[in-house]
Amino acid sequence: MPQSAYANCLCDRALAQPAPPRVLAHPRGGCPVAVQLVWLVRRCAPRLWGCPVRLIRVHVPGPLVPRGRCTVQGEAAGHLVRVLRLAVGAELAVFDGTGGEFAGRIEAVRKGEVLVALGERHERASESPLRLTLAQAVARGERMDWVVQKAVELGVSAIVPVLSERSVVRLDVAQARHKQRHWQRIAVAACEQSGRNHVPEVSEPLALAAWLAALPAGGVRLLLSPQGAVGLASLPNATSEVLVLIGPEGGLTEAEVRAARARGFESVRLGPRVLRTETAAVVALALLQQRFGDL
Numbered sequence: 001m002p003q004s005a006y007a008n009c010l011c012d013r014a015l016a017q018p019a020p021p022r023v024l025a026h027p028r029g030g031c032p033v034a035v036q037l038v039w040l041v042r043r044c045a046p047r048l049w050g051c052p053v054r055l056i057r058v059h060v061p062g063p064l065v066p067r068g069r070c071t072v073q074g075e076a077a078g079h080l081v082r083v084l085r086l087a088v089g090a091e092l093a094v095f096d097g098t099g100g101e102f103a104g105r106i107e108a109v110r111k112g113e114v115l116v117a118l119g120e121r122h123e124r125a126s127e128s129p130l131r132l133t134l135a136q137a138v139a140r141g142e143r144m145d146w147v148v149q150k151a152v153e154l155g156v157s158a159i160v161p162v163l164s165e166r167s168v169v170r171l172d173v174a175q176a177r178h179k180q181r182h183w184q185r186i187a188v189a190a191c192e193q194s195g196r197n198h199v200p201e202v203s204e205p206l207a208l209a210a211w212l213a214a215l216p217a218g219g220v221r222l223l224l225s226p227q228g229a230v231g232l233a234s235l236p237n238a239t240s241e242v243l244v245l246i247g248p249e250g251g252l253t254e255a256e257v258r259a260a261r262a263r264g265f266e267s268v269r270l271g272p273r274v275l276r277t278e279t280a281a282v283v284a285l286a287l288l289q290q291r292f293g294d295l
Contacts, residue, residue, distance in 0.1 A: 077112060098197075104118050139277050221266065
């Protein structure tokens with residue numbers, strides 16, 4: 001049988017099966033085209049390409065135990081049911097952020113929560129051997145959200161938002177706590193998407209001077225600066241822990257640069273061009289992971 005005819009046969013067979021009730025129950029009757037396509041792909045993809053559809057991954061605060069149960073609540077539950085349209089019996093992967101993940105199956109869908117039965121715990125090697133911490137001056141608008149997301153995807157171990165003298169963003173105590181929770185949710189979502197099972201901690205925003213003063217000794221410390229005398233190629237080959245400090249859009253003041261150097265930071269550059277603060281973060285993390293990590 002020609003391949004196109006075989007594909008059509010499989011799709012016809014999939015369409016002949018009843019659609020989930022949640023999909024059929026549309027207020028205007030029938031299903032939106034996008035929902036129909038998503039449902040059809042889920043039915044046909046494993047047979048057309050000979051491989052299973054990638055499991056949805058969801059983070060649930062633990063600790064989780066093998067053969068136990070967990071409850072997905074709030075926005076995560078709504079995303080599973082209303083956006084992904086998962087129903088009872090759907091399979092997914094669950095992790096609690098401490099390493100490893102569990103095979104899960106939805107047992108019940110209730111108002112505002114999803115009950116999941118867990119299988120065995122499976123270890124998954126997705127963490128870099130390089131312990132990489134990003135101290136990022138808080139950027140404006142959604143730029144900081146983007147930095148957090150991409151830093152987690154690139155394997156960062158921790159993120160410390162800092163506020164410097166030239167930072168455009170100013171936060172009071174309540175705003176700082178709200179931002180921290182918001183960025184932590186972005187980090188969790190990035191772990192779900194990228195396959196990481198350890199969730200990096202995003203600290204509350206701190207004044208740069210206070211953070212430097214409390215910084216313990218240890219590891220390689222880099223301050224990104226267009227005026228840096230050396231590049232990343234000058235770093236020693238045997239490097240397992242790196243702390244990267246990136247200033248705001250206007251750069252750090254001379255006093256802040258001196259304070260950072262007094263705490264062991266070495267000024268390095270990323271080439272002859274001046275990069276935006278969010279661009280510098282992604283470039284630096286990618287280059288460090290390529291040389292010392294797992295890229």
